[in-house]
Amino acid sequence: QLQFVESGGGLVQPGGSLRLSCVATGGTLPYYYTFGWFRQAPGKKREVLSYISSLDDNTYYADSVKGRFTVTRDSAKNAQYLQMTSLKPEDTALYYCAYKEGYIGSVYPGDYPSWGQGTQVTVSS
Numbered sequence: 001q002l003q004f005v006e007s008g009g010g011l012v013q014p015g016g017s018l019r020l021s022c023v024a025t026g027g028t029l030p031y032y033y034t035f036g037w038f039r040q041a042p043g044k045k046r047e048v049l050s051y052i053s054s055l056d057d058n059t060y061y062a063d064s065v066k067g068r069f070t071v072t073r074d075s076a077k078n079a080q081y082l083q084m085t086s087l088k089p090e091d092t093a094l095y096y097c098a099y100k101e102g103y104i105g106s107v108y109p110g111d112y113p114s115w116g117q118g119t120q121v122t123v124s125s
Helices: none
Strands: 003-007 010-012 018-025 033-040 047-053 057-059 069-074 079-084 095-102 119-123
Touching: 003 069, 003 095, 018 069, 018 095, 018 119, 033 079, 047 069, 047 079, 057 069
Parallel strands: 010 119
Antiparallel strands: 003 018, 018 079, 033 047, 033 095, 047 057, 069 079, 095 119
């Protein structure tokens, strides 16, 4: 059974950058799949940040991160990455990797059956 492990979170100053990684272990990804990135701040709902589909690397970005975050994937490493730049204090949250079979992306957490454990990102001076 596939499991997903995030890494790369940490404490960064406003304006700084971080690169999150999510690696799938325990098996091989199918030909068609979608990876998502979500985050959840205390007291707030889990929100979508981006997704990337294995079909032509189709991507989606939430307005809140468009132009600042970039999602990529490496099928050979069973991985996806989130490059985050120009970080703001309001980006502080627990960041989650999400996975679903099929190439149709979704912005709804309920459409992703598999999740990582989360990695904390804190933006503060």
